[in-house]
Structure formats: C-alpha cells, structure tokens
Amino acid sequence: MSTTRQDLLQAFDALLQPARFKDYGPNGLQVEGRPEVRKIVSGVTASLALIEAAVAARADAIFVHHGLFWRGQDGRVTGWMKQRLALLLAQDINLFAYHLPLDAHPELGNNAQLGLQLGLVAGARFGEQDLGFVGSRGDGGGFADVAALAAHVQQVLKRPVVQAGPSQKPIRNIAWCTGGAQGYFEAAIAAGADAFITGEISEPQAHYAREMGVAFIACGHHASERYGAPAVAGQVAAQLGLAHEFIDIDNPA
Structure with a gap:
C-alpha cells in the first residue's frame, strides 16, 4: 500500500502536535521528496549514514528525532550539509523530523x-x-x-x-x-x-x-533516544498500511 506525502505529514502532526511546542528547529517535513510513500525508515539522526542506509532500504521517507536544521546554525549548504541534502534530493526521499514533540509524547515519545x-x-x-x-x-x-x-x-x-x-x-x-x-x-x-x-x-x-x-x-x-522514532513511525506506518524499518546508526555519544 501507499499514501501521499501530505497524508503522512498530517498523520505525524496529528499524533505529535508540534504546534504546542517552542522548539530549536522546524518540526515536520524538512526536505520534500517524492509525493507517493510506500516505505518509511526511522532513525535517531538524519546523518549521512542513515540516509545512505535508507536509500539501500528503498525508503520513500525518513523519520528522525534530530533533523538537519537548527536555530542559529550556519545557513550555508556546504560540507556535511551539502552531502546529506544532495543525497536526499538525488534520491527524492522525504525527510520528516520531530524534536521536542517526539520527546514529549505520553506513550510513544x-x-x-x-x-x-x-x-x-x-x-x-x-x-x-x-x-x-x-x-x-x-x-x-x-x-x-x-x-x-x-x-x-x-x-x-x-x-x-x-x-x-x-x-x-x-x-x-x-x-x-x-x-x-x-x-x-x-x-x-x-x-x-x-x-x-x-x-x-x-x-x-x-x-x-x-x-x-x-x-x-x-x-x-x-x-x-533510540526508542521514540521507531515507536511513532511504526504506529503511523501501521495506521496507513506502509512498510517501516528502524535503522540504528551506532553512536558512542
């Protein structure tokens, strides 16, 4: 089965209610990809390694806790930012990120x-x-x-x-x-x-x-913070009839 990018965004927003929070960056759709979504990959951080793994898994969307954009960061698209964005855009993959709303959800956060x-x-x-x-x-x-x-x-x-x-x-x-x-x-x-x-x-x-x-x-x-992203993405995927895979990129921090 599949859903639209907009319906997926609405499902995430309905569950996590990002408008309730003062946050350090934008919650929701951070990078627009293809309009039809069949598979979601979830992870903690939108690192290059996670994006590469999502490409290998044939994902149409990535759902993370730590997205690409933060208040006060350098806005230039160079270095690591260019690499991550270039791969997302080249593969037409949607990136959804929810920070404080994902921390706070009373059951799935x-x-x-x-x-x-x-x-x-x-x-x-x-x-x-x-x-x-x-x-x-x-x-x-x-x-x-x-x-x-x-x-x-x-x-x-x-x-x-x-x-x-x-x-x-x-x-x-x-x-x-x-x-x-x-x-x-x-x-x-x-x-x-x-x-x-x-x-x-x-x-x-x-x-x-x-x-x-x-x-x-x-x-x-x-x-x-390894547990909220797969819990939320898994529930929304089941709700919409989508495939879901959690990919944990090891991090000693």
Missing part, C-alpha cells in the same frame, strides 16, 4: 519509551514544557543505591553509564528526560527525585548530585 525499556512508570511530568517524567519502578520496588540503578540502566541499554551522587542512599523516586537534559536536574530535584537519568552530564551536575544528595546517571544521548 522518547521519554515514555525509555521509561518502558527501564521498567519505570511515570506518575507526573516536570520541567520546561513538561518534557521530564518522574515515577518509580513498575513492580513497586526501588533500587538499593545509585550503583544498582546504574547497573540496571547499563544492562538494559547495553552501554556504560556515568554516575554521580550519594553511594548508599536507597532510590525510589526516579526522574528522567532523554538526550541533553542535564539542565533539568534541578527541576528533577524539586520534583522529589532520588535519582535523575538523562543522556549527558556537564561539569556542574556532579557537584549538584553530591551536594543535594540526589543521584545523576548519564546513559548516552543517542542511547536514551
């Missing part, structure tokens, strides 16, 4: 899906635009300390994590926000978290964790 992977159930939202989630283990238990939580996150995401904060404090209330959300740490503390999980850590957060007695775990920007 990056935060909801990371919580699902980690066995966490959200009870509330926090932070700017309610992007952060706070809750507890779905089995009603907790973690003995930050090392136990860190080991659980490492096992699920299959990558090392960085941990900071109290070593002996039991952990029950857990806040999380995927990607580069280290700036949400103080809001997570205010929301009553014993621990905060995000993708990245900056220098100040290690001190905050020690001084405030709240654990901080950085599990990787890419690793924390």
